Amino acid sequence: MRTIITMAIAAAAIATGLMAAPAFAVPVNMTVSGATNPPIGHYEFCKTAPSECAAIGADHGPAVLTREGWRKILEVNYEVNQAVVPMTDMEIHGVEEIWSYPDAVGDCEDYVLLKRRKLIESGFSPADLLITVVLQPNGDGHAVLTVRTDRGDFILDNMRSKVLLWSDTEYTYLKRQSSEHAGRWVKLQDGRAIAVGSVSAN
DSSP: OHHHHHHHHHHHHHHHTTTTOSOOOOOOOOEEEEEEOOOHHHHHHHHHOGGGGSBOOSOOOSBOOOHHHHHHHHHHHHHHHHHOEEOOHHHHHSSSOOOOOOSSEEOHHHHHHHHHHHHHHTTOOGGGEEEEEEEOTTSOEEEEEEEEETTEEEEEETTEEEEEEGGGSSOEEEEEEOSSBTTOEEEEEOSSSOOOSOOOOO
């Protein structure tokens, strides 16, 4: 199993170009445009897990992305996607919206919580691991994990094993966690499309 995972990670790294050369163009990071309300699911999650929604401190900018860090990002995204079977909150809990750590099944935000925790345990700063709410092309809400780096904002998504720059995805970006306080959220200016209104991740 470990060999299969390693091969998949290597293939993803080569496809993304991060192993091809030691230096490449720095992509644009997302633009933040002020405070906003958190999704109701995250608000309720913070009431049950306040230690995960605490102040982080001053924002010192995106993390420096090393080759080892990139491999860990690919590994965590792949392993969590393989380990958790997608199911809706209604199917799992009998309610429309609840954020929790997945066991064997989970909704999109549950994948995000687990990936975030695993990357924090690997040494990434919570300031650079930001739960993000997006709109899919069909208008449905969705949650992904943004990893802020000096080479761009990368998206970890339960709908794909490949890790992409945010600007290479088909999503419209609405809001994400603050890099200074894990319990607070900020609005995003997508720049590629105009998103009207707000949405809860599902």
